[in-house]
Amino acid sequence: MQDWPGLIEAYRTWLPVSNSTPVVTLREGATPLIPVPSIAERIGKGVKVYVKYDGLNPTGSFKDRGMTMAISKAKEAGCEAVICASTGNTSAAAAAYARRAGMRAFVLIPDGYVAQGKLAQALVYGAEVLAIRGNFDTALDIVREVSDQYPVTLVNSVNPYRLQGQKTAAFELIDALGDAPDWLCIPMGNAGNITAYWMGFQEYHQAGRSRTLPRMMGFQASGSAPLVNETTVTDPETIATAIRIGNPVNREKAIAARAASNGAFLDVTDEEILQAYKLLGGEEGIFCEPASAASVAGLLKRKDEVPTGATVVCVLTGNGLKDPDCAINNNDAAFHTDLNPDLGTVAKVMGF
Ligand SMILES: *Cc1c(COP(=O)(O)O)cnc(C)c1O
Numbered sequence: 001m002q003d004w005p006g007l008i009e010a011y012r013t014w015l016p017v018s019n020s021t022p023v024v025t026l027r028e029g030a031t032p033l034i035p036v037p038s039i040a041e042r043i044g045k046g047v048k049v050y051v052k053y054d055g056l057n058p059t060g061s062f063k064d065r066g067m068t069m070a071i072s073k074a075k076e077a078g079c080e081a082v083i084c085a086s087t088g089n090t091s092a093a094a095a096a097y098a099r100r101a102g103m104r105a106f107v108l109i110p111d112g113y114v115a116q117g118k119l120a121q122a123l124v125y126g127a128e129v130l131a132i133r134g135n136f137d138t139a140l141d142i143v144r145e146v147s148d149q150y151p152v153t154l155v156n157s158v159n160p161y162r163l164q165g166q167k168t169a170a171f172e173l174i175d176a177l178g179d180a181p182d183w184l185c186i187p188m189g190n191a192g193n194i195t196a197y198w199m200g201f202q203e204y205h206q207a208g209r210s211r212t213l214p215r216m217m218g219f220q221a222s223g224s225a226p227l228v229n230e231t232t233v234t235d236p237e238t239i240a241t242a243i244r245i246g247n248p249v250n251r252e253k254a255i256a257a258r259a260a261s262n263g264a265f266l267d268v269t270d271e272e273i274l275q276a277y278k279l280l281g282g283e284e285g286i287f288c289e290p291a292s293a294a295s296v297a298g299l300l301k302r303k304d305e306v307p308t309g310a311t312v313v314c315v316l317t318g319n320g321l322k323d324p325d326c327a328i329n330n331n332d333a334a335f336h337t338d339l340n341p342d343l344g345t346v347a348k349v350m351g352f
Contacts (some may be wrong), residue, residue, distance in 0.1 A: 071094075222238070
């Protein structure tokens, strides 16, 4: 097997890079598309369901796809520092790629609402972490002002290079399936990823690489569903912290993607998210973070509308290891503790 060069080299002709762009890469992309028969069975009708497991990117989320582009272009422009607001994964990716490029990385996070694994990453990758007493939306307002007033490049998904990098996930889906799926199920926070996927699907379609275009099915947590409810949520709440965003910056683009693809938005409760999360882990051996499970929860909620024989892809945006607290607190595992250290005890607990 040939060594994967990272997504900028793999899809260079589709991306706004030139020979003078310094490519900053951790060999992100080329993530697996995994069949999930237990989900397909729950839908029936000969439907095929896959997950695009983007939790296997170098920092454990799809944010790496956007960050390789954003940081490469920032470096090309001579920038020496980047900043982002983050529910966790953007900060992990920004920190890793910025440090690899020799830049400073400043990350603003909502104090107390970032999963442990993500915080650990930002610290280990050497970011300068600023935890504010406020939510993601407030943090984003601040970093936008900072980047306006100081020589620091903003790498949130308002940075257009982020979406350029992220659109390659749609290319990979078509390259793997031979055509676009019928449905693309995806969680929405700031709605950059759904926008990027739609861009990728359209570009490949226009170039004749796919016959069809998917319906874009976007899902939000019920306590944080500004797109579903066509509103702004001032106090978003959900166990899925990666999509705990009340005022998505890519709102208009996401709505346009829904309209153009004949798609739909729907919310799923935290309970439904956790059910899907456990199902993926317990029946498929796939550990994703709660926000990612929203795509599968949404599909199951809409299962009656899936056409017979359809191919569905659910995007698993981040790795389950990002949020160990959620995992420990939400599982149906048999966990026997405080046992005597002898064969008799162990065998008995095992049922022998
Ligand atoms: C960022 C993120 C999302 C939301 O993506 P948007 O582009 O903000 O809609 C979903 N899941 C995970 C794990 C994320 O890190």
